[in-house]
Amino acid sequence: MKNKILPLLSALLLAGIFLSACTGAGSTASSWSGVTMAENAIYFAGATQVFSLRPDNGNIIWTYPEKGAATRLFLAAPTVAGDQVIAGDYAGGLVSLNPSNGSENWTFAEAKGKYVGSALATDSMIIVPNADNHLYALDMQGKLKWKFAATHAFWSQPVTDGKLVFASSLDHYLYALDLQTGTLAWKADLGATLVSSPLLDSGVLYQGSIDGTMNAVDAASGKVKWTQKLEGGIWSTPVISEGKIFFGDQKTKVYILDTANGAIDQTIDVGTAIIGRGVLIKEGIAFGTESGELVLIGLDGKKLWSRTIGGKIYSNLVSDGTLLLVPETQGDKPLVALDTNGTEVWYFAGK
Amino acid sequence: MWDTIIITPFINFLLWIYSLIGNFGLAIIIFTVVTRVILYPLTAKQIKSSQAMQELTKNKRYIEIQEKYKGDKEKLAQEQMKLYQEMKISPFSSCLPTLLQFPIIIGLYQALIQVLASAPLDMLKLTRHMYPALLKVADLLPLNSKFLWMDMGMPERVFIPGLSFGIPVLAIIVVITTYISTKIITPPSTPGSTDQSAMMTNMMNIYMPLLMGWMAWTLSSGLALYFVVQNLIQITQYAATGRVYWNNLLPKSKQQPVTKQTAKKP
Numbered sequence: 001m002k003n004k005i006l007p008l009l010s011a012l013l014l015a016g017i018f019l020s021a022c023t024g025a026g027s028t029a030s031s032w033s034g035v036t037m038a039e040n041a042i043y044f045a046g047a048t049q050v051f052s053l054r055p056d057n058g059n060i061i062w063t064y065p066e067k068g069a070a071t072r073l074f075l076a077a078p079t080v081a082g083d084q085v086i087a088g089d090y091a092g093g094l095v096s097l098n099p100s101n102g103s104e105n106w107t108f109a110e111a112k113g114k115y116v117g118s119a120l121a122t123d124s125m126i127i128v129p130n131a132d133n134h135l136y137a138l139d140m141q142g143k144l145k146w147k148f149a150a151t152h153a154f155w156s157q158p159v160t161d162g163k164l165v166f167a168s169s170l171d172h173y174l175y176a177l178d179l180q181t182g183t184l185a186w187k188a189d190l191g192a193t194l195v196s197s198p199l200l201d202s203g204v205l206y207q208g209s210i211d212g213t214m215n216a217v218d219a220a221s222g223k224v225k226w227t228q229k230l231e232g233g234i235w236s237t238p239v240i241s242e243g244k245i246f247f248g249d250q251k252t253k254v255y256i257l258d259t260a261n262g263a264i265d266q267t268i269d270v271g272t273a274i275i276g277r278g279v280l281i282k283e284g285i286a287f288g289t290e291s292g293e294l295v296l297i298g299l300d301g302k303k304l305w306s307r308t309i310g311g312k313i314y315s316n317l318v319s320d321g322t323l324l325l326v327p328e329t330q331g332d333k334p335l336v337a338l339d340t341n342g343t344e345v346w347y348f349a350g351k
Numbered sequence: 352m353w354d355t356i357i358i359t360p361f362i363n364f365l366l367w368i369y370s371l372i373g374n375f376g377l378a379i380i381i382f383t384v385v386t387r388v389i390l391y392p393l394t395a396k397q398i399k400s401s402q403a404m405q406e407l408t409k410n411k412r413y414i415e416i417q418e419k420y421k422g423d424k425e426k427l428a429q430e431q432m433k434l435y436q437e438m439k440i441s442p443f444s445s446c447l448p449t450l451l452q453f454p455i456i457i458g459l460y461q462a463l464i465q466v467l468a469s470a471p472l473d474m475l476k477l478t479r480h481m482y483p484a485l486l487k488v489a490d491l492l493p494l495n496s497k498f499l500w501m502d503m504g505m506p507e508r509v510f511i512p513g514l515s516f517g518i519p520v521l522a523i524i525v526v527i528t529t530y531i532s533t534k535i536i537t538p539p540s541t542p543g544s545t546d547q548s549a550m551m552t553n554m555m556n557i558y559m560p561l562l563m564g565w566m567a568w569t570l571s572s573g574l575a576l577y578f579v580v581q582n583l584i585q586i587t588q589y590a591a592t593g594r595v596y597w598n599n600l601l602p603k604s605k606q607q608p609v610t611k612q613t614a615k616k617p
Contacts, residue, residue, distance in 0.1 A: 030470035090470075116471060131469070152493045155471065170493040192489035195471060210478060211489035233478055233488065235471075250478065275475065314472070329472075 030090075032276070032314040033327040034077025034118060035335060041099065042325065043078040043085055044335050046350060050074050050087045052102060055323060058337060058346040062102035064095070077316070079157075081121030082140065086128070088115020094128060096142055106142035116155040117197070120165070122179070127165050129154030135167050135175075137182055146182030150175065156197040156237075159205075161219060166205055168194035174207055174215075176222055186222030190215050196277070197237045199245065204259070206245055208234025214247070214255075216262060226262035230255055236277040236316065239285050241299055246285045248274020254287060256301055266301030277316035281324060281340045288313025288326055294342060307342040309333070354480075357454065361462035362480045366491055376498020379463065379573055383580040386459060391588070398536075398592050403440050405538050410434075460574065467496065467504040467573050496573070503573035519568045521575040526564035528582035533559055535586065535595040 036043045041061055042053040048068025052061040064087070065072075073090040078097075080086075084105055085097040092112055096105035113132030120127040125145065126138045131153035137145045152171035159166050164176045164185055170193045176185040192211035199206040204225065205217040210233035216225040232251030239246045244265055248254045250273050256266040272291040279286050284298040290312050296304040311331015318325040323345065326336045335348040369378035387394070407413055412434060420427035435442055468474040478488055496503040501521070508517025533556045567575035589595050 031472050114470065172489075193474075193492045195474070209489070210474075210492065211487075235475070250475070314475075 030073075031075045031116065032329045033075055033334060034315060035318050035325050035327050036077045036080060036118075037318050037320050037323070037325060038080045038099070042335075042337075043080070043087075044327070044348065045074040045076055045078055045087060046334055046348075047073050047075065049351065050078055050085075050097070050102070051348070051351075052085075052099070053335075053348060055320075055337075058335070058348045060351065063351060064097055064102040064104075076115050077118045077157075077318075079119040079121050079126070081119070081126050082123075084140070086119045086121065086126055088119065088128060088130075090114040090116075092130070092132070094119075094136075094142075108136070108138060108142045108144070110144060110147075111136060113153060116153070118157040120158045120160060122160060122162075125179070127158050127160070127167075127179075129156060129158060129167060131155065133169075133171075135165075135177070135182075137165075137179075145180075148175070148177055148182045148184070155195050159198055159200045161200060161203075164219065166198050166200065166219065168196070168198055168207055170194065172209075174198060174205065174217060174222070176219070188215075188217050188222045188224060190217075190224075195235055199237050199240060201240050201259070206238050206240070206259070208236070208238070208247060210234065210250070212249060214238070214245070214257060214262065216259070228257055228262040228264065232273070235275045239278050239280055241280055241285070244299075246278060246297065248278065248287050248289075250275065254278075254295075254297055268297055268301055268303060270295050270303070275314040279317040279319045279324065281319050281321070283340075286317055286319070286324060286342075288315070288317055290314065292328070292331065294324075294326060294338070296342065305342055307338070309336055353458075357458035358462050358465065359480045359482075361458055362466055362477070363482050363485055365462060365466055366481065366486050369494065370486060370491060373495065374498065375494055375496050375503050375573070376501070376576060379498075379503070379576050380580050383459075383577055384584060386455070387581065387584045387588075390455065394585075394588055395592075398589065400441070401536075402592070402594055404442065407434075407438065407440060410438075459577070463573055463577055464571075466494070467571050469504045498572075498576070501572040501576075503576070504571050506569060507567075507572035507575060521572055521579065522564050522567035525567040525575055525578045525582070526560045528579055528586070529560040529563040530556065531600065532582045532585045532589070534599045535597060536589050537599060538596060 034045045042055055044051045044053060050064045054061060071091060074087055076088050078085050078087040085099050088094045094108040098105060111130040111132050113130045116131055117129040124140060128136045133150050133152055135148045135154055139145055150169040150171050152169055154167055154169050156168055160179055163179055165179045166176050168174045172189055172192055174188045174190055178185060190207060190209050192209035194207060194209050196208055203219045205219050207215050212230045212233050214228045214234060218225055230249055231253060232249030234247060234249055236247055243259050245257050245259055252269050252271050254268040254270055254274060258265050270289055272289040274287050274289055276288050284296050284304055286294055286296050288294055292309050292311055292313060293306045294309050295306045298304050309326055309328060310333060311328035313326060314329045315327035324338045324340060328334055333347040334350050337345045339345055365378060365382045368381050369375055372378060416430045420430060465477055468477045481488060501507045507519060507521040509520050510517045537552050563578055567578055
């Protein structure tokens with residue numbers, strides 16, 4: 001009898017594990033990691049822990065929490081807010097950390113959803129997007145000043161011009177709120193889900209949507225100045241240089257558009273999807289691709305070089321002008337640091 | 352391959368239903384009903400075969416063979432096989448439909464998970480599964496995952512003032528319906544019986560509802576809803592065959608001998 005029950009129970013257990021595995025619950029594969037560069041440290045949201053790393057060699061300065069748990073995933077890029085580092089997790093927890101040793105300053109536990117997007121820090125406030133449909137504004141001690149409810153999740157970091165805060169939501173709307181009070185100034189329906197942050201430049205917001213439309217919106221009025229429909233979904237914020245915006249799409253293209261009217265200046269086929277934001281380095285704009293390549297596109301639209309990194313690159317790239325940080329998804333090197341010629345300087349393999 | 356022939360069509364079918372009615376909970380219910388109706392010929396065959404096997408265990412010759420070759424497993428297997436052939440019963444015909452259904456059920460389950468995308472990578476995958484000719488990303492996403500008091504993408508809990516924890520109502524319903532769906536098809540065992548297969552079935556009747564309940568408790572409520580609807584359809588399908596043992600659900604039914612009154616025949 002015992003001989004028959006054991007296989008039966010094992011089969012049930014296996015079925016349970018198999019079905020649970022299908023959900024991706026607790027899996028690091030539900031999103032991609034974010035990284036932030038500060039003067040003396042790099043802050044990397046490496047799934048179960050936040051790492052503070054040395055910029056020169058990638059060695060660990062501290063980790064938070066000391067022991068990671070699959071139930072608490074940190075994937076949004078941490079934000080430096082004065083003398084604090086702000087990190088949100090996928091269980092709805094937001095924490096302020098001491099940048100020198102990673103100890104907790106305060107926590108904020110009101111949000112009910114995931115922190116997919118990073119917090120925005122001003123001189124006196126921290127604005128945090130959450131997947132529970134709310135944008136939370138906190139003071140520097142973590143006390144709630146105001147909150148704003150949309151009809152769907154906020155997945156991206158807001159931006160501000162000092163008076164208004166601009167936040168895009170999955171509900172198709174780009175919202176403009178008074179920074180001090182959270183009062184709605186205007187909202188613009190951009191027709192499709194917005195998963196990336198807007199780029200704010202000279203009073204204009206450039207916002208892509210996952211149906212492949214790039215929109216230019218007047219920051220003061222919320223009026224759409226122009227739209228440009230492209231081939232694939234847009235998952236990242238554009239990079240601006242010399243009156244042109246540069247961004248990739250979910251199909252295989254990098255686009256260069258004229259900021260004045262949205263006209264397509266150049267289309268560069270890189271043969272694979274570009275999900276994360278590119279970064280401006282000395283010769284052009286570097287983009288990470290889904291096939292694990294780092295591609296440098298010159299400001300004239302020419303492909304200058306490409307380097308194989310390894311795993312998929314979905315995250316936003318970060319650079320301080322000398323070091324280029326590339327987080328990998330589903331690869332052996334969670335974080336790779338390169339110089340601006342694309343030569344690997346170090347990589348961080350996790351703890 | 353698996354994605355192309357199973358997951359992607361299921362995802363598109365589910366989203367297509369959603370695009371027509373705009374309610375994700377109802378879309379899951381309709382999706383489950385339609386797929387179970389399509390799979391009904393397989394289910395019916397499985398029910399018929401397992402009932403034939405149950406009948407066989409009451410056959411006089413079968414019982415004699417069990418007694419006679421108790422100590423000789425090889426001979427017992429040979430004699431059983433001979434009896435199956437004589438009575439034109441295939442012992443595998445009750446498992447084969449189940450085996451055929453299994454990948455479809457797993458596919459349905461995975462399609463539901465992917466549609467309930469609640470993080471960027473999940474949504475990226477979802478947009479790639481959608482047939483552009485059938486569905487428009489801009490119109491469909493984000494999905495409205497609210498249904499009654501539940502968010503289909505989150506585990507379900509009902510919070511009552513004064514209680515510091517949420518009550519998993521849907522998970523409890525999953526346990527109850529799974530228990531009913533397994534219990535009503537189990538023939539009552541003879542008092543004093545030590546039949547190992549009956550004991551195994553009893554174990555299954557306990558562990559299966561608990562396993563399903565645990566999954567409903569920990570996973571998204573959309574899946575729990577799928578489990579509930581699937582169980583209710585299964586109960587209905589068994590009831591339609593006319594051979595269900597409702598008395599099994601009563602506390603005293605175990606003590607009753609098997610009679611024609613307890614097993615309703617068509």
